[in-house]
Amino acid sequence: MVEKFKRIDGRKLNELRPMTAKVGVVPNADGSAIFSFGNTIAIAAVYGPRLLHPQHMQDSQKAILRVNYDLLSFSVNDRKKPGPNRRSQEISKVTEWALSPVIDLKQFPNTVIDVQIYIIQADAGTRTAGINAASMALAHAGIPMADLVCSVAVGKQDEHIVLDLNKAEEDFEEGEGATDFPVAKLANSDEYTLLQLDGNIPSNRVKEVLAMANSACKDIYEVQKNALKEFVK
Amino acid sequence: MSTLKIMARDNYQEKFDETEEKESSMPVQQEGFDETISKKRKVVIPGEVIVSGEDFLPSDGTKRSGDDIVAMRYGLSEESGMVVKVLPITGAFIPRRNNVVIGRVSNITMNGWVVDIDWANPAFLPIDESPRFINKNEMDQFLAVGDILIAKIWGMNQRGIDLSLRSRGLGKLEGGFMFRVIPARVPRIIGKEGSMISLIKDKTGANIVVGQNGWVWINAETADSAIKARKVIEFIVDNFHQEGLTDKVEDFLAK
Numbered sequence: 001m002v003e004k005f006k007r008i009d010g011r012k013l014n015e016l017r018p019m020t021a022k023v024g025v026v027p028n029a030d031g032s033a034i035f036s037f038g039n040t041i042a043i044a045a046v047y048g049p050r051l052l053h054p055q056h057m058q059d060s061q062k063a064i065l066r067v068n069y070d071l072l073s074f075s076v077n078d079r080k081k082p083g084p085n086r087r088s089q090e091i092s093k094v095t096e097w098a099l100s101p102v103i104d105l106k107q108f109p110n111t112v113i114d115v116q117i118y119i120i121q122a123d124a125g126t127r128t129a130g131i132n133a134a135s136m137a138l139a140h141a142g143i144p145m146a147d148l149v150c151s152v153a154v155g156k157q158d159e160h161i162v163l164d165l166n167k168a169e170e171d172f173e174e175g176e177g178a179t180d181f182p183v184a185k186l187a188n189s190d191e192y193t194l195l196q197l198d199g200n201i202p203s204n205r206v207k208e209v210l211a212m213a214n215s216a217c218k219d220i221y222e223v224q225k226n227a228l229k230e231f232v233k
Numbered sequence: 234m235s236t237l238k239i240m241a242r243d244n245y246q247e248k249f250d251e252t253e254e255k256e257s258s259m260p261v262q263q264e265g266f267d268e269t270i271s272k273k274r275k276v277v278i279p280g281e282v283i284v285s286g287e288d289f290l291p292s293d294g295t296k297r298s299g300d301d302i303v304a305m306r307y308g309l310s311e312e313s314g315m316v317v318k319v320l321p322i323t324g325a326f327i328p329r330r331n332n333v334v335i336g337r338v339s340n341i342t343m344n345g346w347v348v349d350i351d352w353a354n355p356a357f358l359p360i361d362e363s364p365r366f367i368n369k370n371e372m373d374q375f376l377a378v379g380d381i382l383i384a385k386i387w388g389m390n391q392r393g394i395d396l397s398l399r400s401r402g403l404g405k406l407e408g409g410f411m412f413r414v415i416p417a418r419v420p421r422i423i424g425k426e427g428s429m430i431s432l433i434k435d436k437t438g439a440n441i442v443v444g445q446n447g448w449v450w451i452n453a454e455t456a457d458s459a460i461k462a463r464k465v466i467e468f469i470v471d472n473f474h475q476e477g478l479t480d481k482v483e484d485f486l487a488k
Contacts, residue, residue, distance in 0.1 A: 139279050228307060
């Protein structure tokens with residue numbers, strides 16, 4: 001039965017959209033990267049460690065990580081009102097939480113590391129593309145990190161677990177409807193830094209989701225790794 | 234000319250100060266960037282295993298994880314003897330003790346100068362660390378706000394960075410112009426024992442000072458030689474990873 005299920009764009013159930021990645025795309029940033037899942041494109045720029053204002057936010061024990069995620073107004077079909085909103089603030093926060101466990105912030109007390117993520121084209125999976133780009137940009141900025149972070153969304157269409165939903169799949173309404181399950185994990189260990197769930201999924205199938213995310217993250221890591229290595233050539 | 238010789242020696246000194254206990258085992262080529270051992274270098278990314286084995290010692294930018302030496306930052310890995318480290322190739326300036334940096338005076342206080350050295354926390358040059366006696370009422374005659382100086386990081390603490398001018402070759406830089414390069418690539422501009430920078434100075438006739446914070450100051454008699462010096466430095470920074478860079482720089486200078 002699983003074999004009969006056809007995805008909207010004809011991919012296999014566990015197939016990622018084609019990925020591209022490149023580092024060093026923002027000349028004035030200390031580190032930057034672009035990452036895309038199919039039609040979803042994210043640019044991340046890292047500035048710092050640098051002076052943190054306002055001063056009361058400074059932490060004398062460690063640096064703080066400040067992430068700003070922005071879905072640009074031209075990135076979607078119906079123009080989005082520019083500026084921060086509830087959704088972008090939430091995604092900024094979860095991205096910050098997804099990235100901060102790998103960064104050695106203790107080395108730079110009283111400073112801030114700023115990460116700007118801009119989605120220039122959106123086709124679902126923007127937070128995961130943003131995390132992938134930001135993790136490459138942080139590495140490119142020479143920030144001490146324990147590992148790279150890889151992120152992918154696993155979804156459910158009716159009762160089929162599928163990988164890396166696009167916008168059309170996310171809007172799927174037949175049967176049990178669509179479920180979105182973004183995951184971020186460290187590249188070289190099974191430690192998860194982001195798990196979100198929008199929709200319904202039986203608890204006994206979560207393992208299936210994580211297994212699918214794990215194998216997809218291996219492919220994403222290869223793309224990130226190659227982009228960082230190709231920068232020096 | 235003397236300035237640069239000093240700087241090269243200071244870089245050298247800095248590497249030793251960081252790892253005092255390993256001093257005897259550290260080869261001399263730590264100082265600038267030695268092209269002759271480039272074969273052992275490879276690009277590593279955070280979390281990547283560089284080498285495995287009990288014999289290796291983790292140094293800058295690496296850590297031990299079980300049997301493996303793992304990179305903690307993006308850069309070029311280098312094995313010198315048993316010591317493994319990662320040389321950064323990008324990123325903001327991170328100050329270390331004994332770095333020689335170029336700064337700009339941003340404020341004058343009761344007992345010293347506040348200096349911008351391109352780092353989050355301001356650096357401070359106390360009046361006692363100036364090379365000669367300075368009257369507290371006439372501090373701006375020695376260094377006014379906006380003046381450029383070359384100084385050494387003498388100490389770092391919770392409050393900030395302390396600078397000193399008490400070494401040969403340090404002091405105010407007058408005339409000329411200044412620009413920024415990626416700080417991690419400064420060792421490449423200096424070269425092994427200052428070989429690259431003396432080559433540029435010989436061929437262009439410009440007076441060049443390179444700070445570890447990536448600020449470069451150039452003063453030359455003619456605009457042409459100053460422009461040429463800047464272009465060749467930017468060429469080195471863009472082609473930092475290439476082998477046989479000295480030859481390429483010579484070709485570039487001959488053009």
